[in-house]
Amino acid sequence: MTSDIKETTAKEPLNFIEEIIENDIAEGKNDGRVHTRFPPEPNGYLHIGHATTIFLNFGLARKYNGLCNLRYDDTNPVTEETEYVDSILEDVRWLGFEPDNIFYASDYFGQLYEFAVQLIQKGAAYVDDSTAEEIAALKGTPTEAGQPSPYRQRSVEENLRLFEGMKNGEFPEGSRVLRANIDMASPNMIMRDPVLYRIKFAHHHRTGDEWCIYPMYDMAHGQSDSIERITHSICTLEFAPHRELYDWLIEQLGIFPSRQYEFARRNFSYTVVSKRKLLKLVQEGFVNGWDDPRMPTISAMRRRGFTPSALREFSRRIGIAKRENLVDLGLLEFCVREDLNKLSKRVMAVLNPLKLVITNYPEGEAEWLETENNPEDPESGIRLLPFSRELWIEQDDFMEDPPKKFFRLSPGQLGRLKSAYIIQADEVVKDGEGNITELRCTYFPESKSGQDTSGLKPKATLHWVSAAHAIPAEVRLYDRLFMVEDVDDDPRDFKDLLNPDSLVVIENAWLEPSLADALPGEYFQFIRMGYFTPDTDSKPGKPIFNRTVTLKDAWAKIAQKG
């Protein structure tokens, strides 16, 4: 009772954007309407940073009964492709959101052209014949004012004629641009007559060859927001200087006043989120594609076995603010474990097999033992596991000469085989080089799991699979992609910072037979080893599993300390 009261009264603190929205609603701004948008450029796959932005924009719309559009910011045909368009929608949906509208900035090319004409007509824009270098030279520096272009004083008529000529393909690429007529001495560099339109004879993924002039970001983004009557246009901090231009264009055109708000983009430890760098990793073969499970892309995390709800929880916990940050990806691992602990089926798999023979168990016999599917979920039920004389156990679970704190199997010691019997290690069999090839044990028939009358108290419980029933599998173990925490801050080339052990492939793991038909999208805990999911490379008869994340490992910590 009291805890219920606590839960309902303890309300989550608002982030600064929610405060702005609630103030706007209280003031009746936009008739209390909230409309956001998620505006990716389709020039790469979405990554973990986009995921937090998706949760922000779609989450805000959901929280305030508003709408959220997906809008592809496709104003640069040179870098944009439909492959990316498709993957973006798939990722948004996988995260649990259906856009209220799916738009493209390219839908507005006609309207945007009209806007540009309006600007020219009121003397707010002009065609400049300068080269890119000439424009840059007259731009000035942050501490020095720029100089006006020699083409700045052209008549409205001439500007109109030339801009139309640009549109009609009469001029070569790079020969002319349309510029806003603002203030070459503005302390804000963005306001020094920014380029609005450029000529590009490039094939656009949607409009084909219809256009040879394309609007710049500033000429497209705010106008698209306005056309869609977006109320809160949320972007990252590096666009803050653009806000002045965003507002100026809305003012000049007299269109719906969308408002821009900026938050700090997220940086993550041991990875990169720059699209340029991610593209390089893919193109130069440092990873096996955009969805290589080591990548920070949404498609990679899906393939690796992360859940949408873990990502959502992670996003909620890191919050939103305006300061520089480096988010510990360990928190994401925590969220993944927290979610998977509740929903994943417990199964047994041996990754580095050591043969174990139970010398007092009859040869050729097998019995099927009950085991629970998930102790965290009483609804999950039980299943049967085959047990027999020859088993596989984990190599790490036996030490011939163990340190004090090791309480798994060692000569003479007892161990519990999970859901089966207690055994005692008797004898080690070695090959000519002294490697342990087999462990011979005896078992206690009266110690059967669930009906144990042996009175024995082994300190460790081991996972195992019956050798005669096990199915072979490949298992891929992933570790952090980079060796340094803050990759972007490191002076070395980021490709020299890659972790050489980010992928370890185990070719000959043994799985319990129930895993034979597991499909991608199913989540498992390999008991004592971690969370795993079938990889999309799996073939019938040749399952491949990805390790999503390890379990917390207290023993590893102890062993490391010595």
Added chain:
RNA sequence: UGGCCUAUGGUGUAAUCGGUAACACAGCAGAUUUUGGUUCUGUCGUUCAAGGUUCGAGUCCUUGUGGGCCAACCA
């Protein structure tokens, strides 16, 4: 002698008229456990600096300092 943003434990965020600096992760210690998992308990540790206003400052004022972004026909 530019403009804008920003500064709270190791990390990420709270503290909504100026009123006991808190939550989570990580760390450490312990209990429980047929997963060295989970769960539970305890614990460590924080306001960039210096002045000022005030009974009282993370919050207000002044002056500094640190970090980030801006000079693509990228977004």
